[in-house]
Amino acid sequence: MRNAIDVGNGLIITTDNSGGIGEKPGDLVAVPDRLTAFFAARVALLEQWAAHAEPISILLHNFSGSTSWEKYVEGIHDLFTEAGLQTPPISGSSETNMTLLQSAMAVTIIGRTIEQPIGEEVQWFTYGTPLVGNEVLDRADEVASLRVLKEAMEIGLIQQLWPVGSRGILEEVRTMTSNETAKVESGLDITKTAGPSTVVLLAIPTTKREEAKTFFGTLLRELNIYI
Incomplete structure:
Protein backbone atom coordinates (compact mmCIF):
# COMPACT_ATOMS: atom_id res chain seq x y z
CA MET A 1 0.00 0.00 0.00
CA ARG A 2 1.30 3.48 -0.85
CA ASN A 3 0.46 6.64 1.18
CA ALA A 4 -2.64 5.09 2.72
CA ILE A 5 -3.48 4.18 6.31
CA ASP A 6 -5.40 1.01 7.09
CA VAL A 7 -7.28 1.79 10.31
CA GLY A 8 -8.96 -1.60 10.49
CA ASN A 9 -12.48 -2.85 9.83
CA GLY A 10 -11.83 -2.45 6.10
CA LEU A 11 -11.36 1.33 6.34
CA ILE A 12 -8.61 3.15 4.43
CA ILE A 13 -7.58 6.80 4.88
CA THR A 14 -5.74 8.82 2.22
CA THR A 15 -4.99 12.53 1.99
CA ASP A 16 -3.34 15.23 -0.10
CA ASN A 17 -2.71 18.90 0.56
CA SER A 18 -1.96 22.07 -1.34
CA GLY A 19 -0.20 25.28 -0.29
CA GLY A 20 0.52 28.49 -2.16
CA ILE A 21 -1.75 27.44 -5.02
CA GLY A 22 -5.00 29.30 -5.56
CA GLU A 23 -6.57 32.74 -5.81
CA LYS A 24 -4.73 34.76 -3.15
CA PRO A 25 -2.29 37.51 -4.28
CA GLY A 26 0.57 35.80 -2.44
CA ASP A 27 0.11 32.41 -4.08
CA LEU A 28 3.02 31.04 -6.09
CA VAL A 29 0.71 29.43 -8.64
CA ALA A 30 -2.41 31.35 -9.64
CA VAL A 31 -5.31 29.00 -10.43
CA PRO A 32 -8.98 28.87 -9.40
CA ASP A 33 -9.63 27.36 -5.97
CA ARG A 34 -11.98 24.94 -7.68
CA LEU A 35 -9.09 23.52 -9.68
CA THR A 36 -6.83 23.32 -6.64
CA ALA A 37 -9.36 21.12 -4.87
CA PHE A 38 -9.87 19.01 -7.99
CA PHE A 39 -6.23 17.97 -8.11
CA ALA A 40 -5.86 17.46 -4.35
CA ALA A 41 -8.89 15.17 -4.41
CA ARG A 42 -7.47 13.42 -7.48
CA VAL A 43 -4.36 12.32 -5.62
CA ALA A 44 -6.33 11.12 -2.59
CA LEU A 45 -8.72 9.15 -4.83
CA LEU A 46 -5.88 7.46 -6.71
CA GLU A 47 -4.35 6.48 -3.35
CA GLN A 48 -7.68 4.85 -2.45
CA TRP A 49 -7.65 2.85 -5.66
CA ALA A 50 -4.04 1.84 -5.05
CA ALA A 51 -5.20 0.39 -1.72
CA HIS A 52 -8.12 -1.41 -3.44
CA ALA A 53 -10.66 0.83 -1.70
CA GLU A 54 -13.63 2.97 -2.73
CA PRO A 55 -14.43 6.34 -1.07
CA ILE A 56 -17.29 6.58 1.40
CA SER A 57 -16.62 9.98 3.03
CA ILE A 58 -14.53 13.13 2.48
CA LEU A 59 -13.03 15.63 4.91
CA LEU A 60 -12.12 19.08 3.55
CA HIS A 61 -9.58 21.19 5.47
CA ASN A 62 -9.78 24.82 4.33
CA PHE A 63 -7.23 27.42 5.47
CA SER A 64 -7.95 29.90 2.67
CA GLY A 65 -10.99 31.60 4.18
CA SER A 66 -14.73 31.03 4.16
CA THR A 67 -15.18 32.23 0.57
CA SER A 68 -13.05 29.33 -0.70
CA TRP A 69 -15.14 26.56 0.87
CA GLU A 70 -17.79 26.26 -1.82
CA LYS A 71 -15.19 26.50 -4.57
CA TYR A 72 -13.26 23.64 -3.02
CA VAL A 73 -16.43 21.57 -2.69
CA GLU A 74 -17.24 22.23 -6.36
CA GLY A 75 -13.75 21.07 -7.34
CA ILE A 76 -14.20 17.81 -5.45
CA HIS A 77 -17.56 17.28 -7.17
CA ASP A 78 -15.85 17.92 -10.53
CA LEU A 79 -13.29 15.23 -9.75
CA PHE A 80 -15.83 12.55 -8.89
CA THR A 81 -17.94 13.47 -11.90
CA GLU A 82 -14.92 13.01 -14.15
CA ALA A 83 -14.26 9.63 -12.56
CA GLY A 84 -17.87 8.58 -13.14
CA LEU A 85 -18.56 8.28 -9.41
CA GLN A 86 -21.10 9.75 -7.04
CA THR A 87 -19.47 12.24 -4.67
CA PRO A 88 -19.42 10.91 -1.08
CA PRO A 89 -20.61 13.14 1.78
CA ILE A 90 -18.24 16.07 2.39
CA SER A 91 -17.56 17.54 5.83
CA GLY A 92 -14.72 19.51 7.38
CA SER A 93 -13.88 22.99 8.59
CA SER A 94 -12.58 26.40 7.54
CA GLU A 95 -10.05 28.63 9.30
CA THR A 96 -11.89 31.94 9.69
CA ASN A 97 -10.10 33.47 12.69
CA MET A 98 -6.81 34.07 10.89
CA THR A 99 -6.35 35.40 7.37
CA LEU A 100 -3.41 33.76 5.63
CA LEU A 101 -1.38 35.39 2.87
CA GLN A 102 -1.38 32.22 0.76
CA SER A 103 -3.98 29.56 0.00
CA ALA A 104 -3.82 26.27 1.89
CA MET A 105 -6.13 23.27 1.89
CA ALA A 106 -6.24 19.51 2.19
CA VAL A 107 -8.57 16.71 1.16
CA THR A 108 -8.83 13.51 3.20
CA ILE A 109 -10.79 10.55 1.88
CA ILE A 110 -12.09 7.68 3.98
CA GLY A 111 -12.70 4.55 1.95
CA ARG A 112 -13.73 0.96 2.36
CA THR A 113 -11.73 -1.92 0.93
CA ILE A 114 -13.18 -3.93 -1.93
CA GLU A 115 -12.36 -7.38 -3.25
CA GLN A 116 -8.88 -7.50 -4.72
CA PRO A 117 -8.22 -8.95 -8.21
CA ILE A 118 -7.04 -12.54 -8.39
CA GLY A 119 -3.26 -12.62 -8.65
CA GLU A 120 -1.94 -13.18 -12.17
CA GLU A 121 1.37 -12.78 -13.97
Missing part, protein backbone atom coordinates in the same frame (compact mmCIF):
# COMPACT_ATOMS: atom_id res chain seq x y z
CA VAL A 122 1.64 -9.10 -14.85
CA GLN A 123 3.60 -6.64 -16.93
CA TRP A 124 4.17 -3.09 -15.72
CA PHE A 125 3.23 0.00 -17.70
CA THR A 126 2.99 3.74 -17.19
CA TYR A 127 -0.21 5.55 -18.12
CA GLY A 128 0.03 9.31 -18.58
CA THR A 129 2.97 11.73 -18.60
CA PRO A 130 4.85 13.33 -15.69
CA LEU A 131 3.64 16.96 -15.61
CA VAL A 132 3.86 19.75 -13.07
CA GLY A 133 2.68 23.34 -12.67
CA ASN A 134 1.24 24.95 -15.78
CA GLU A 135 2.07 21.82 -17.79
CA VAL A 136 -0.87 20.10 -16.12
CA LEU A 137 -3.24 22.57 -17.78
CA ASP A 138 -1.35 23.15 -21.02
CA ARG A 139 -0.98 19.40 -21.72
CA ALA A 140 -4.20 18.13 -20.18
CA ASP A 141 -4.56 15.47 -22.88
CA GLU A 142 -1.46 13.72 -21.46
CA VAL A 143 -2.86 13.40 -17.93
CA ALA A 144 -3.99 9.90 -16.89
CA SER A 145 -7.80 9.87 -17.10
CA LEU A 146 -9.63 8.81 -13.96
CA ARG A 147 -12.67 7.68 -15.91
CA VAL A 148 -10.50 5.47 -18.13
CA LEU A 149 -8.76 4.00 -15.08
CA LYS A 150 -12.08 3.31 -13.37
CA GLU A 151 -13.45 1.54 -16.45
CA ALA A 152 -10.24 -0.48 -16.80
CA MET A 153 -10.49 -1.66 -13.19
CA GLU A 154 -14.12 -2.65 -13.67
CA ILE A 155 -13.31 -4.87 -16.66
CA GLY A 156 -10.27 -6.45 -15.02
CA LEU A 157 -7.50 -4.83 -17.05
CA ILE A 158 -5.63 -3.60 -13.96
CA GLN A 159 -4.12 -5.90 -11.34
CA GLN A 160 -2.48 -3.08 -9.37
CA LEU A 161 -2.39 0.72 -9.63
CA TRP A 162 0.32 2.93 -8.15
CA PRO A 163 0.17 6.76 -8.46
CA VAL A 164 3.38 8.68 -9.17
CA GLY A 165 3.95 11.77 -7.05
CA SER A 166 6.55 14.48 -6.73
CA ARG A 167 9.46 12.05 -6.45
CA GLY A 168 9.03 10.70 -9.97
CA ILE A 169 8.70 7.26 -11.51
CA LEU A 170 12.02 5.80 -10.37
CA GLU A 171 11.55 6.62 -6.69
CA GLU A 172 7.98 5.36 -6.75
CA VAL A 173 9.15 2.05 -8.19
CA ARG A 174 11.76 1.78 -5.44
CA THR A 175 9.12 2.47 -2.80
CA MET A 176 6.67 0.05 -4.37
CA THR A 177 9.24 -2.76 -4.57
CA SER A 178 10.92 -1.91 -1.23
CA ASN A 179 14.21 -1.92 -3.13
CA GLU A 180 16.32 1.24 -3.00
CA THR A 181 18.53 0.08 -5.86
CA ALA A 182 15.80 -0.97 -8.30
CA LYS A 183 16.24 0.31 -11.84
CA VAL A 184 13.72 1.04 -14.56
CA GLU A 185 13.63 1.54 -18.31
CA SER A 186 11.02 3.89 -19.71
CA GLY A 187 10.52 6.29 -22.58
CA LEU A 188 9.54 8.92 -19.99
CA ASP A 189 11.67 11.08 -17.71
CA ILE A 190 11.87 8.77 -14.69
CA THR A 191 13.08 11.47 -12.27
CA LYS A 192 10.62 14.24 -13.11
CA THR A 193 7.84 15.07 -10.66
CA ALA A 194 4.38 13.97 -11.74
CA GLY A 195 2.65 16.78 -9.85
CA PRO A 196 -0.90 15.67 -8.96
CA SER A 197 -0.22 12.09 -10.12
CA THR A 198 -0.55 12.87 -13.82
CA VAL A 199 1.04 9.49 -14.49
CA VAL A 200 0.35 6.18 -12.75
CA LEU A 201 2.04 2.79 -12.74
CA LEU A 202 -0.16 -0.09 -13.83
CA ALA A 203 0.32 -3.83 -13.40
CA ILE A 204 -1.60 -5.41 -16.27
CA PRO A 205 -2.14 -9.18 -16.61
CA THR A 206 0.08 -10.46 -19.41
CA THR A 207 -2.91 -12.24 -20.94
CA LYS A 208 -4.62 -8.85 -21.38
CA ARG A 209 -1.60 -6.85 -22.53
CA GLU A 210 -2.76 -6.29 -26.11
CA GLU A 211 -6.30 -5.49 -25.00
CA ALA A 212 -4.89 -2.91 -22.58
CA LYS A 213 -2.79 -1.25 -25.29
CA THR A 214 -5.91 -0.78 -27.39
CA PHE A 215 -7.97 0.39 -24.43
CA PHE A 216 -5.51 2.97 -23.06
CA GLY A 217 -4.01 4.14 -26.36
CA THR A 218 -0.72 5.99 -26.83
CA LEU A 219 -0.45 7.14 -23.20
CA LEU A 220 0.22 3.52 -22.14
CA ARG A 221 3.96 2.82 -22.24
CA GLU A 222 5.91 -0.27 -21.22
CA LEU A 223 7.91 -0.01 -18.00
CA ASN A 224 10.75 -2.45 -17.40
CA ILE A 225 11.63 -2.92 -13.73
CA TYR A 226 14.88 -4.53 -12.63
CA ILE A 227 15.18 -5.60 -8.98
Whole structure:
Protein backbone atom coordinates (compact mmCIF):
# COMPACT_ATOMS: atom_id res chain seq x y z
CA MET A 1 0.00 0.00 0.00
CA ARG A 2 1.30 3.48 -0.85
CA ASN A 3 0.46 6.64 1.18
CA ALA A 4 -2.64 5.09 2.72
CA ILE A 5 -3.48 4.18 6.31
CA ASP A 6 -5.40 1.01 7.09
CA VAL A 7 -7.28 1.79 10.31
CA GLY A 8 -8.96 -1.60 10.49
CA ASN A 9 -12.48 -2.85 9.83
CA GLY A 10 -11.83 -2.45 6.10
CA LEU A 11 -11.36 1.33 6.34
CA ILE A 12 -8.61 3.15 4.43
CA ILE A 13 -7.58 6.80 4.88
CA THR A 14 -5.74 8.82 2.22
CA THR A 15 -4.99 12.53 1.99
CA ASP A 16 -3.34 15.23 -0.10
CA ASN A 17 -2.71 18.90 0.56
CA SER A 18 -1.96 22.07 -1.34
CA GLY A 19 -0.20 25.28 -0.29
CA GLY A 20 0.52 28.49 -2.16
CA ILE A 21 -1.75 27.44 -5.02
CA GLY A 22 -5.00 29.30 -5.56
CA GLU A 23 -6.57 32.74 -5.81
CA LYS A 24 -4.73 34.76 -3.15
CA PRO A 25 -2.29 37.51 -4.28
CA GLY A 26 0.57 35.80 -2.44
CA ASP A 27 0.11 32.41 -4.08
CA LEU A 28 3.02 31.04 -6.09
CA VAL A 29 0.71 29.43 -8.64
CA ALA A 30 -2.41 31.35 -9.64
CA VAL A 31 -5.31 29.00 -10.43
CA PRO A 32 -8.98 28.87 -9.40
CA ASP A 33 -9.63 27.36 -5.97
CA ARG A 34 -11.98 24.94 -7.68
CA LEU A 35 -9.09 23.52 -9.68
CA THR A 36 -6.83 23.32 -6.64
CA ALA A 37 -9.36 21.12 -4.87
CA PHE A 38 -9.87 19.01 -7.99
CA PHE A 39 -6.23 17.97 -8.11
CA ALA A 40 -5.86 17.46 -4.35
CA ALA A 41 -8.89 15.17 -4.41
CA ARG A 42 -7.47 13.42 -7.48
CA VAL A 43 -4.36 12.32 -5.62
CA ALA A 44 -6.33 11.12 -2.59
CA LEU A 45 -8.72 9.15 -4.83
CA LEU A 46 -5.88 7.46 -6.71
CA GLU A 47 -4.35 6.48 -3.35
CA GLN A 48 -7.68 4.85 -2.45
CA TRP A 49 -7.65 2.85 -5.66
CA ALA A 50 -4.04 1.84 -5.05
CA ALA A 51 -5.20 0.39 -1.72
CA HIS A 52 -8.12 -1.41 -3.44
CA ALA A 53 -10.66 0.83 -1.70
CA GLU A 54 -13.63 2.97 -2.73
CA PRO A 55 -14.43 6.34 -1.07
CA ILE A 56 -17.29 6.58 1.40
CA SER A 57 -16.62 9.98 3.03
CA ILE A 58 -14.53 13.13 2.48
CA LEU A 59 -13.03 15.63 4.91
CA LEU A 60 -12.12 19.08 3.55
CA HIS A 61 -9.58 21.19 5.47
CA ASN A 62 -9.78 24.82 4.33
CA PHE A 63 -7.23 27.42 5.47
CA SER A 64 -7.95 29.90 2.67
CA GLY A 65 -10.99 31.60 4.18
CA SER A 66 -14.73 31.03 4.16
CA THR A 67 -15.18 32.23 0.57
CA SER A 68 -13.05 29.33 -0.70
CA TRP A 69 -15.14 26.56 0.87
CA GLU A 70 -17.79 26.26 -1.82
CA LYS A 71 -15.19 26.50 -4.57
CA TYR A 72 -13.26 23.64 -3.02
CA VAL A 73 -16.43 21.57 -2.69
CA GLU A 74 -17.24 22.23 -6.36
CA GLY A 75 -13.75 21.07 -7.34
CA ILE A 76 -14.20 17.81 -5.45
CA HIS A 77 -17.56 17.28 -7.17
CA ASP A 78 -15.85 17.92 -10.53
CA LEU A 79 -13.29 15.23 -9.75
CA PHE A 80 -15.83 12.55 -8.89
CA THR A 81 -17.94 13.47 -11.90
CA GLU A 82 -14.92 13.01 -14.15
CA ALA A 83 -14.26 9.63 -12.56
CA GLY A 84 -17.87 8.58 -13.14
CA LEU A 85 -18.56 8.28 -9.41
CA GLN A 86 -21.10 9.75 -7.04
CA THR A 87 -19.47 12.24 -4.67
CA PRO A 88 -19.42 10.91 -1.08
CA PRO A 89 -20.61 13.14 1.78
CA ILE A 90 -18.24 16.07 2.39
CA SER A 91 -17.56 17.54 5.83
CA GLY A 92 -14.72 19.51 7.38
CA SER A 93 -13.88 22.99 8.59
CA SER A 94 -12.58 26.40 7.54
CA GLU A 95 -10.05 28.63 9.30
CA THR A 96 -11.89 31.94 9.69
CA ASN A 97 -10.10 33.47 12.69
CA MET A 98 -6.81 34.07 10.89
CA THR A 99 -6.35 35.40 7.37
CA LEU A 100 -3.41 33.76 5.63
CA LEU A 101 -1.38 35.39 2.87
CA GLN A 102 -1.38 32.22 0.76
CA SER A 103 -3.98 29.56 0.00
CA ALA A 104 -3.82 26.27 1.89
CA MET A 105 -6.13 23.27 1.89
CA ALA A 106 -6.24 19.51 2.19
CA VAL A 107 -8.57 16.71 1.16
CA THR A 108 -8.83 13.51 3.20
CA ILE A 109 -10.79 10.55 1.88
CA ILE A 110 -12.09 7.68 3.98
CA GLY A 111 -12.70 4.55 1.95
CA ARG A 112 -13.73 0.96 2.36
CA THR A 113 -11.73 -1.92 0.93
CA ILE A 114 -13.18 -3.93 -1.93
CA GLU A 115 -12.36 -7.38 -3.25
CA GLN A 116 -8.88 -7.50 -4.72
CA PRO A 117 -8.22 -8.95 -8.21
CA ILE A 118 -7.04 -12.54 -8.39
CA GLY A 119 -3.26 -12.62 -8.65
CA GLU A 120 -1.94 -13.18 -12.17
CA GLU A 121 1.37 -12.78 -13.97
CA VAL A 122 1.64 -9.10 -14.85
CA GLN A 123 3.60 -6.64 -16.93
CA TRP A 124 4.17 -3.09 -15.72
CA PHE A 125 3.23 0.00 -17.70
CA THR A 126 2.99 3.74 -17.19
CA TYR A 127 -0.21 5.55 -18.12
CA GLY A 128 0.03 9.31 -18.58
CA THR A 129 2.97 11.73 -18.60
CA PRO A 130 4.85 13.33 -15.69
CA LEU A 131 3.64 16.96 -15.61
CA VAL A 132 3.86 19.75 -13.07
CA GLY A 133 2.68 23.34 -12.67
CA ASN A 134 1.24 24.95 -15.78
CA GLU A 135 2.07 21.82 -17.79
CA VAL A 136 -0.87 20.10 -16.12
CA LEU A 137 -3.24 22.57 -17.78
CA ASP A 138 -1.35 23.15 -21.02
CA ARG A 139 -0.98 19.40 -21.72
CA ALA A 140 -4.20 18.13 -20.18
CA ASP A 141 -4.56 15.47 -22.88
CA GLU A 142 -1.46 13.72 -21.46
CA VAL A 143 -2.86 13.40 -17.93
CA ALA A 144 -3.99 9.90 -16.89
CA SER A 145 -7.80 9.87 -17.10
CA LEU A 146 -9.63 8.81 -13.96
CA ARG A 147 -12.67 7.68 -15.91
CA VAL A 148 -10.50 5.47 -18.13
CA LEU A 149 -8.76 4.00 -15.08
CA LYS A 150 -12.08 3.31 -13.37
CA GLU A 151 -13.45 1.54 -16.45
CA ALA A 152 -10.24 -0.48 -16.80
CA MET A 153 -10.49 -1.66 -13.19
CA GLU A 154 -14.12 -2.65 -13.67
CA ILE A 155 -13.31 -4.87 -16.66
CA GLY A 156 -10.27 -6.45 -15.02
CA LEU A 157 -7.50 -4.83 -17.05
CA ILE A 158 -5.63 -3.60 -13.96
CA GLN A 159 -4.12 -5.90 -11.34
CA GLN A 160 -2.48 -3.08 -9.37
CA LEU A 161 -2.39 0.72 -9.63
CA TRP A 162 0.32 2.93 -8.15
CA PRO A 163 0.17 6.76 -8.46
CA VAL A 164 3.38 8.68 -9.17
CA GLY A 165 3.95 11.77 -7.05
CA SER A 166 6.55 14.48 -6.73
CA ARG A 167 9.46 12.05 -6.45
CA GLY A 168 9.03 10.70 -9.97
CA ILE A 169 8.70 7.26 -11.51
CA LEU A 170 12.02 5.80 -10.37
CA GLU A 171 11.55 6.62 -6.69
CA GLU A 172 7.98 5.36 -6.75
CA VAL A 173 9.15 2.05 -8.19
CA ARG A 174 11.76 1.78 -5.44
CA THR A 175 9.12 2.47 -2.80
CA MET A 176 6.67 0.05 -4.37
CA THR A 177 9.24 -2.76 -4.57
CA SER A 178 10.92 -1.91 -1.23
CA ASN A 179 14.21 -1.92 -3.13
CA GLU A 180 16.32 1.24 -3.00
CA THR A 181 18.53 0.08 -5.86
CA ALA A 182 15.80 -0.97 -8.30
CA LYS A 183 16.24 0.31 -11.84
CA VAL A 184 13.72 1.04 -14.56
CA GLU A 185 13.63 1.54 -18.31
CA SER A 186 11.02 3.89 -19.71
CA GLY A 187 10.52 6.29 -22.58
CA LEU A 188 9.54 8.92 -19.99
CA ASP A 189 11.67 11.08 -17.71
CA ILE A 190 11.87 8.77 -14.69
CA THR A 191 13.08 11.47 -12.27
CA LYS A 192 10.62 14.24 -13.11
CA THR A 193 7.84 15.07 -10.66
CA ALA A 194 4.38 13.97 -11.74
CA GLY A 195 2.65 16.78 -9.85
CA PRO A 196 -0.90 15.67 -8.96
CA SER A 197 -0.22 12.09 -10.12
CA THR A 198 -0.55 12.87 -13.82
CA VAL A 199 1.04 9.49 -14.49
CA VAL A 200 0.35 6.18 -12.75
CA LEU A 201 2.04 2.79 -12.74
CA LEU A 202 -0.16 -0.09 -13.83
CA ALA A 203 0.32 -3.83 -13.40
CA ILE A 204 -1.60 -5.41 -16.27
CA PRO A 205 -2.14 -9.18 -16.61
CA THR A 206 0.08 -10.46 -19.41
CA THR A 207 -2.91 -12.24 -20.94
CA LYS A 208 -4.62 -8.85 -21.38
CA ARG A 209 -1.60 -6.85 -22.53
CA GLU A 210 -2.76 -6.29 -26.11
CA GLU A 211 -6.30 -5.49 -25.00
CA ALA A 212 -4.89 -2.91 -22.58
CA LYS A 213 -2.79 -1.25 -25.29
CA THR A 214 -5.91 -0.78 -27.39
CA PHE A 215 -7.97 0.39 -24.43
CA PHE A 216 -5.51 2.97 -23.06
CA GLY A 217 -4.01 4.14 -26.36
CA THR A 218 -0.72 5.99 -26.83
CA LEU A 219 -0.45 7.14 -23.20
CA LEU A 220 0.22 3.52 -22.14
CA ARG A 221 3.96 2.82 -22.24
CA GLU A 222 5.91 -0.27 -21.22
CA LEU A 223 7.91 -0.01 -18.00
CA ASN A 224 10.75 -2.45 -17.40
CA ILE A 225 11.63 -2.92 -13.73
CA TYR A 226 14.88 -4.53 -12.63
CA ILE A 227 15.18 -5.60 -8.98
